[in-house]
Amino acid sequence: MFLFRALLGIGMGAEWPAGAALAMETWPTRSRGFMSGVLQGSWGLGFLLSSAVYGLFYDMLGWRGMLWIGILPAFAVIYVRFLVKEPKVWVENRRLQRLHNREVHAPLFSIFKRGMLGNTLTACWWMASIFVVYYSIWAWFATHLQKDLHWTAAQVATPIAIANLVAFLAMGFWGWVADRLGRRSAMIIPAAIAVVVAPFYLLTSDFTLIVMCFLLQGLFGGAIYSQLPSYLCERFPTEVRATASGFCYHQAAIFGGLVAPILTFFTIQRDLGLGIPTLGLGIPMLAGTVIGALSVICALLLSPETKGRVLVSELVVA
Numbered sequence: 001m002f003l004f005r006a007l008l009g010i011g012m013g014a015e016w017p018a019g020a021a022l023a024m025e026t027w028p029t030r031s032r033g034f035m036s037g038v039l040q041g042s043w044g045l046g047f048l049l050s051s052a053v054y055g056l057f058y059d060m061l062g063w064r065g066m067l068w069i070g071i072l073p074a075f076a077v078i079y080v081r082f083l084v085k086e087p088k089v090w091v092e093n094r095r096l097q098r099l100h101n102r103e104v105h106a107p108l109f110s111i112f113k114r115g116m117l118g119n120t121l122t123a124c125w126w127m128a129s130i131f132v133v134y135y136s137i138w139a140w141f142a143t144h145l146q147k148d149l150h151w152t153a154a155q156v157a158t159p160i161a162i163a164n165l166v167a168f169l170a171m172g173f174w175g176w177v178a179d180r181l182g183r184r185s186a187m188i189i190p191a192a193i194a195v196v197v198a199p200f201y202l203l204t205s206d207f208t209l210i211v212m213c214f215l216l217q218g219l220f221g222g223a224i225y226s227q228l229p230s231y232l233c234e235r236f237p238t239e240v241r242a243t244a245s246g247f248c249y250h251q252a253a254i255f256g257g258l259v260a261p262i263l264t265f266f267t268i269q270r271d272l273g274l275g276i277p278t279l280g281l282g283i284p285m286l287a288g289t290v291i292g293a294l295s296v297i298c299a300l301l302l303s304p305e306t307k308g309r310v311l312v313s314e315l316v317v318a
Contacts, residue, residue, distance in 0.1 A: 011074075013253075017246030020229035025087035025241070025311055033183060033307070036230035037175020041223070044168035048161065092313035093238040102315055107243035110317045111236065122303045123235055123248045129295035130225060131256030133194065136288030137221050139260045141214075144281035149205050159201075159211045163218030170223035175230075182307040183231045184300045187224050191293040191300075194221030198289040202282040221289065224296060234306035237316035259288055 020039070027035045053069055061069070097103045104110055111120045142160060145151040170190075178186035197220060201213035228249070236244040263284040 013246070013250055016249060017242045020245055021090075021233055021242040022084070022087060024229050024233040025089050025238075029308060029310055031179055032230050032234075033178030033186065033227060034172060034175035036178070036228070037171035037173070037223075037226035040225050040228050041168040041171030041175075044164040044171075044222075047164045051157075051161065089238055089311050089313045093315070096313060096315050097239065100315065102317075104239045104317050107240040107317075108247060110240050111244045111247065113317075116236075116317075119235055119304070120244065120248070122299055123232065123244070124251055126296060126299035126303060127228075127232075127248045127252035128255040129252075129292050129299055130228070131252040132259055132292030133191070133221060133224065133289060133296060135256045135259035136263070136285050136292055137194075137198075137217060140263055140281050140285060144202075144285065145210075148280045148282060151207075155207065159214040162211065163214050163222055166215055166218035167222035170219045171226035174223050174226040178227050178230065178307065182305050183227045183234070184303065184305050187227055187231075188297050188300050190220040190224045191296045194224065194293045195290050197221065198286050202286045202289075221293065224293075231306060234309045234311070235304065238311065238313060239315065239317040241311075263288060 023035065023039055024032060050070075054066065057069070058066060110116070142156050145156045145159075174186045174190060177189075194217060197213055197216050201210045201217065204210060229245075232245040232248060233241055263281065266284040266287075267281050
């Protein structure tokens with residue numbers, strides 16, 4: 001299972017940067033932020049669809065059947081491979097690279113060169129912070145409701161399902177905001193509000209309050225990811241765009257993957273014999289959300305604004 005999950009990660013890990021670059025290089029500049037929100041927000045629809053499939057077919061097919069069904073969307077690559085054209089800006093850039101004998105054979109090393117290093121590091125910082133927020137909000141929320149508050153399965157599903165749908169709609173809205181106020185503002189504003197909202201659903205056991213406030217978190221903390229495709233792609237030149245996006249995104253996934261075990265560590269400290277009272281998942285989740293969101297804001301304040309940036313085919317990387 002570990003081996004094949006690792007292979008799955010290698011394949012899926014390649015899909016996001018290639019797909020994001022393809023979409024952003026194709027979409028018009030004037031509404032790229034909105035399209036970025038729709039693109040990134042669609043994971044919420046996939047989350048809802050997977051929940052529906054689980055509810056309808058799990059008893060008949062079991063977990064192995066669920067994994068086989070999960071393979072089906074991958075066949076979309078056949079359509080992409082044969083019917084989707086490469087973006088004109090990329091095609092022209094490749095032609096210029098060959099024409100001037102300036103082909104970039106090691107794009108990963110190019111993003112760490114002088115003149116691009118600072119941009120790469122702040123992009124990595126911003127993305128790592130984004131993943132910390134994501135996993136602090138979503139990774140253990142259902143477990144918190146089950147283990148700490150002893151909710152039923154139906155109660156647990158209610159705020160999660162609503163927040164996922166709201167997050168999809170909110171990402172489209174914040175994408176619209178990004179096309180008017182800028183990419184950074186469209187992430188800084190919801191990140192700041194996420195800090196305020198988090199205590200209201202993590203430090204209470206009231207069902208109504210948790211559902212309402214987690215819905216609000218879907219609007220804000222659940223929507224700070226709307227500009228991942230557009231902002232990453234606009235920060236890097238065409239020669240290295242997909243590579244840079246993939247590196248910044250997936251190095252951040254490593255940090256995000258550490259969130260769940262770290263939150264668990266602080267939750268079960270009493271069991272480790274450290275003499276510190278058990279905190280439950282609520283307070284560690286709150287700390288992760290607040291620290292991650294504040295880090296997002298700091299990283300964005302030190303990063304460039306890219307609203308209205310035209311993606312050009314001219315050669316930039318030496």
